[in-house]
Amino acid sequence: MTEPRAAATPGHGSEAGRAVQIRLPDDGPDPVGAPYWILNWGLGVDSTAILVRLFQLLEVLDRKGMTGRERDEALAARLGLPGFRLDRLVVMVALLGSEWPLTGELAQREIVPRLARWRIRLVQVARSGPAKADGVTTLDDSTTPTHLHLEGDYTLFMESVRSGTIPQLGGVRKCSLKHKGEPLDAKVAEIVGGSPFYQIMGFEAGESSRCDRDARADTAQRTGVYPLRAWGWTREVCERFIRRRIGVHWPKSACLFCVFALASEAGRERVLRMLAAAPELAWEPLLMERIAVTLNPTQTLMADGSLHDLMQERGLHRALEMFEARVEAMDWSLVEVRRPMNAQDGDSFRRGGTARDLTVHRTGPRAAMLAALGELAAVGHRDAHRSVPADPRYPRVWLHPRAATFPTLDHLFAVVPAYVATKQAPAFPKLWAAVTAATGYRPPALPGVGRDEQTDLLAGTASANAVPATS
Structure with a gap:
């Protein structure tokens, strides 16, 4: 050139x-x-x-x-x-x-x-x-x-x-x-x-x-x-x-579950109109939100509430019924979540480093997974379990819900649709050790939830990481 x-x-x-x-x-x-x-x-x-x-x-x-x-x-x-x-x-x-x-x-x-x-x-x-x-x-x-x-x-x-x-x-x-x-x-x-x-x-x-x-x-x-x-x-x-x-009106490009589209009133109205017209499209956003909220109650698709609740308020009952029927028929997983959260620069009112360990323990029919979760809830941790209002859409047992100040941690078991996979953040082991030491939390001994072995309650992890088809 x-x-x-x-x-x-x-x-x-x-x-x-x-x-x-x-x-x-x-x-x-x-x-x-x-x-x-x-x-x-x-x-x-x-x-x-x-x-x-x-x-x-x-x-x-x-x-x-x-x-x-x-x-x-x-x-x-x-x-x-x-x-x-x-x-x-x-x-x-x-x-x-x-x-x-x-x-x-x-x-x-x-x-x-x-x-x-x-x-x-x-x-x-x-x-x-x-x-x-x-x-x-x-x-x-x-x-x-x-x-x-x-x-x-x-x-x-x-x-x-x-x-x-x-x-x-x-x-x-x-x-x-x-x-x-x-x-x-x-x-x-x-x-x-x-x-x-x-x-x-x-x-x-x-x-x-x-x-x-x-x-x-x-x-x-x-x-x-x-x-x-x-x-x-x-x-x-x-x-x-x-x-x-x-000769056409070109719409904004966005994912079905775009949190930015749902951040404004105009965006929400547009999304609701499209879901009302094609209720089958609600599957992805509702499934994503259902899993995320079960594992972490703060993870709704909208900052001020869940898409599920908004659809219920606006009468999109057909979309919700289709979603519930489809999700009920699939396999579910019993999972454990550990999430340590440090204080930022020593300030107990500001969250610093956070990491998560997500472990899939068992996969099978929803009823069987809920029964296993119920057994965990009965092993002497009812106070922690009752400290968080129960919602049947988000079945979980809290062994340690987070406190209002840091450092603190989440430790819970939950039952979710069987899409999730075991995953641990690289920073988790060190942060978990530091936060449990600082808070004095000692994870309770639960049947079948030992880190080194499993019993009948949590057997069957061979299929835990299988991800079902989206169709």
């Missing part, structure tokens, strides 16, 4: 419309050596609007008979992306497996065929497993895509129910970083190699702070670009543009 030259790019940098210097190839390089243009398509309104705008321009230029270099130069000028080349564009999408069906149907019907028509490369990726070292699954990589692999591979839902947790609200969206950001970054690095690339981000005109944060990730190789900000397109403008061009 010849020495790069500088060019002004509207909308890149900390101020919308400010001209900054980015590296562009000289007019003469071979296209193979030209920079890549990576478009992060999140299936939502903003990034979809960029694609629909590109399709619109391609149709206009096609009617004018423009192809090749002439077409690329016209696209670059009209998109405000100097040096843009269609044959170096890669549309990237990470699939988590729990997208609302309507969004997936629209993307499959309206976007995938247009990508294939213009031979735009679409790369679909997903996580391969729970650890980063498990790698990335390439679901498809094609310039003539025909199918959007919405099912993903190792899904966020499966990760959550296996660990008995929910995605966390507040701070960094770790669920998106892990299931979207990490696989996308890994695949982008594989595609571009050592070549420079521009990453087209779908941040709308009202999201300058997100653009600024993203721009701080720029390197000598990677440059983020933000066309919607440069065009002055807000979310509302994007929605109107898509509706005018392809």
Whole structure:
């Protein structure tokens, strides 16, 4: 490649419309050596609007008979992306497996065929497993895509129910970083190699702070670009543009159990409407919440209550009945949870380090697991058990509920649908020893719950880690 030259790019940098210097190839390089243009398509309104705008321009230029270099130069000028080349564009999408069906149907019907028509490369990726070292699954990589692999591979839902947790609200969206950001970054690095690339981000005109944060990730190789900000397109403008061009209202992209969607009144109303219209879709969010709350009462999908209770209040009885019938018929597991919590910097009113050990002791019919739990409750720990109000939806026995000050700990047994898997945090052994020493807690001797042996009560762990199919 010849020495790069500088060019002004509207909308890149900390101020919308400010001209900054980015590296562009000289007019003469071979296209193979030209920079890549990576478009992060999140299936939502903003990034979809960029694609629909590109399709619109391609149709206009096609009617004018423009192809090749002439077409690329016209696209670059009209998109405000100097040096843009269609044959170096890669549309990237990470699939988590729990997208609302309507969004997936629209993307499959309206976007995938247009990508294939213009031979735009679409790369679909997903996580391969729970650890980063498990790698990335390439679901498809094609310039003539025909199918959007919405099912993903190792899904966020499966990760959550296996660990008995929910995605966390507040701070960094770790669920998106892990299931979207990490696989996308890994695949982008594989595609571009050592070549420079521009990453087209779908941040709308009202999201300058997100653009600024993203721009701080720029390197000598990677440059983020933000066309919607440069065009002055807000979310509302994007929605109107898509509706005018392809005749549909494009919904927000979100998982079925998105805690961020459930954080606002408008988001809750939207979710409730969709669950009322398709009650079978309540399975994943209700199952995830049922398991998580049983293991930790604070883990509801909404900060101020459970989705189950909200659906009950709003009369979504059909969805709740379908969920209860399905969950009643499956196997359940008897599990033990130990969760030590330290004080932060010696402050007994602030929680510091926390770790968890989740052990699956037995799996079988729900009635048998509840009977085993009842035996544990009868072994002289009724005071602790009664200290927490009982709810038949969340069968658990507290041997030691957490105190109001730190250090403290949770120690409980519970019965949950048989999705969870035994898992211990690396920091658990050391933290458990420290917190039990500080609090003076000595785990009681229970039948069949010894750490080194098992009796009839908790026999049958061979199948404890089996995860049932989601269908």
